[in-house]
Amino acid sequence: MDQDKEYFACLALRHTPRLGPKVWKSLFSHYSSAFETVQSAKSWPGLELASRPLARDCAAEVWRTAAEEEYRAARRANMRVITWFDSLYPAALREIDDPPCLLYVSGxxxxxxxxxxxxxxxxxxxxxxxxxxxxxxxxxxxxxxxxxxxxxxxxxxxxxxxxxxxxxxxxxxxxxxxxxxxxxxxxxxxxxxxxxxxxxxxxxxxxxxxxxxxxxxxxxxxxxxxxxxxxxxxxxxxxxxxxxxxxxxxxxxxxxxxxxxxxxxxxxxxxxxxxxxxxxxxxxxxxxxxxxxxxxxAHIPDLEPDETVVDGAGGGNASGPGKKGRKRKDSTAGKPERQVHEGQEAGAARPRRRTGPDWRTDASLGVEERQLMEVLDGTDRMHIDTLGRTLGWDSPRVSRVLLVLEVRGIVHQLPGMWYLAREGGSDNLSSDRAGVGEEA
The missing domain is CATH 3.40.50.450 (Rossmann fold)
Structure with a gap:
């Protein structure tokens, strides 16, 4: 597909008077490209895709002056464009009633x-x-x-x-x-x-x-x-x-x-x-x-071991997906590994272990999920930082895998970023959180 032609064709549609998102969405469902859509303007009424006045105006190129001006301005500014038929165009936007036919993007x-x-x-x-x-x-x-x-x-x-x-x-x-x-x-x-x-x-x-x-x-x-x-x-x-x-x-x-x-x-x-x-x-x-x-x-790729996220307020120290960032300082580095029961107040009851799917028999779990569960299962509870150190993973990776396990009902989050494995049994996705001091 010629991206330049696609871009200019989208501009032609956008600058045709009275032709809006609902019409071009209907047109795009019939044709395989924006360029073909514009080239076939005279056929729209016969296919009941648009009215005769709209088809006539598009075929007569009443859009040309405005489309050329925008095209030249965007090219001078070296703007990146994503058009409707581009694989990068968000599928979610195609689903709404009035989608844009193109997006200008930076980043x-x-x-x-x-x-x-x-x-x-x-x-x-x-x-x-x-x-x-x-x-x-x-x-x-x-x-x-x-x-x-x-x-x-x-x-x-x-x-x-x-x-x-x-x-x-x-x-x-x-x-x-x-x-x-x-x-x-x-x-x-x-x-x-x-x-x-x-x-x-x-x-x-x-x-x-x-x-x-x-x-x-x-x-x-x-x-x-x-x-x-x-x-x-x-x-x-x-x-x-x-x-x-x-x-x-x-x-x-x-x-x-x-x-x-x-x-x-x-x-x-x-x-x-x-x-x-x-x-x-x-x-x-x-x-x-x-x-x-x-x-x-499930479709987000794994991070490389040295790709981390910097905690903190400023946006200037962040790393997006696929970008190398500064490593977050581990405040517990060099300290002895604490036992999983450490931090539980004296006299407090163990966290109540709820039932959920048995991760050992869940064929849908990936390698990462199973690696984490092998560490977590059999403990009363474990802090997210301890999980990360034990697995040798950075914090975002641990958080992402825990989220998948939590929403599947396999792990349960306690206050303070502590986690426990649910007992294999009936699925229970209760939203309330069991506190450390709850009765067993």
Whole structure:
């Protein structure tokens, strides 16, 4: 396929008056390329793919001047383009009613294939909202989940920074052209995304961030995600548009609760009343999306032994998938290996061991899952750091494998990042956590 012709054909469709996403989605389901679609414009009415006026305008090339201008501007700026029939075009976008026919991208396009969670919220927000957003986003990213947001100030900024700090990294979807620096105060995050994450937009070069652009941006944010977390939003926040679009697209909607009477959380409280899942931490999201994550994370390649993620607040020290990063300092290096019972308070009962599938007879488990279970099984509990040292794995790798085992009901997470193996038996995916001090 000639990518240049495909790109120009997509521009032709986009600049044909009154021809929008729903029409080109229908056209693309019939033809094998955008170029063939445009070349066959006169045949559209006979195939009941588009009206005669639309077909006539496209065949008459009324789009040519605008398409050529955008084409030349994008080529001058050396912009990378992903078109509908490109193998890199996200399958999730093809499924929505009004998909973009092309995307301008900058950064690591492999992130488009990662499981994602959108995190959106207010520009003017509380310290509580900022802290929770950063913490939840960083935790999700640490286990390989990509954080998707809109590069606005406030909640979006913290979401990107949290995502950039981990393996999953972050995707920003713009409401303007790829060459427009907006918002200016987020240029540091934008540079980090260009280097370690991904920036995406359907708007052409030079398009400024007008208010009408953001609902279009929001539909892409929600479509690239398995669920959308509204971390802080007032009753009239634009983040509620993203939540509505997510629900219409069949995605999960999550909301972070805030103090009663706090105006910037009224939108979140309304979403919860309407059925959004109330979440307080990343584990709540993982539990709700556990089957989706288990299916998606199975396709994430293993990290090489020296590929690690730097814990911390700044986005500038992160390593995305497939990138070499600085090694995280192990605070327990050089210390004697502690026994698995160490740290349990005197007089506390053992953690209650619940039943789940027998990992020994589960043919679907991979090599990594079995290696980890051979270490974990037979112990009362084991800390994630001890698991990593015993296996010789870095933290993101251990976290990813544990997540797969947890969502399959084979391991159970205790407070403080301790894990235990469930006893083989009936499957029980209860979401509550057994504390160390629970009765046996």
């Amino acid at each position: 690591d396009v492999s992130l488009l294939a990662n499981p994602g969670v959108a995190v959106v919220g207010a520009r003017e927000c509380t310290a509580m909202g900022l802290e929770a957003t950063r913490r939840i986003s960083a935790r999700l990213s640490r286990i390989g989940i990509t954080i998707v947001s809109g590069l606005a100030l406030g909640i979006d900024r913290q979401a990107h920074l949290g995502g950039l700090s981990g393996l999953g990294s972050s995707i920003a979807v713009l409401g303007c052209g790829l060459d427009v620096d907006y918002p200016y105060d987020n240029l540091d995050v934008r540079r980090a995304l260009d280097e370690k994450g991904l920036v995406v937009t359907e708007f052409g070069p030079g398009v400024t961030p007008r208010a009408g652009n953001f609902p279009f941006r929001n539909r892409i944010i929600s479509a690239l995600s398995l669920g959308v977390l509204v971390a802080e939003a007032a009753h009239n926040s634009g983040s509620l548009i993203t939540a509505r679009l997510a629900a219409e697209q069949g995605r999960e909607v999550f909301a972070l609760p805030g103090p009663l009477g706090q105006p910037s959380f009224t939108g979140c409280h309304r979403l919860i009343k309407q059925g959004a899942a109330l979440v307080e931490d990343a584990e709540d999201i993982v539990h709700i999306l556990r089957f989706d994550f288990a299916r998606e994370l």
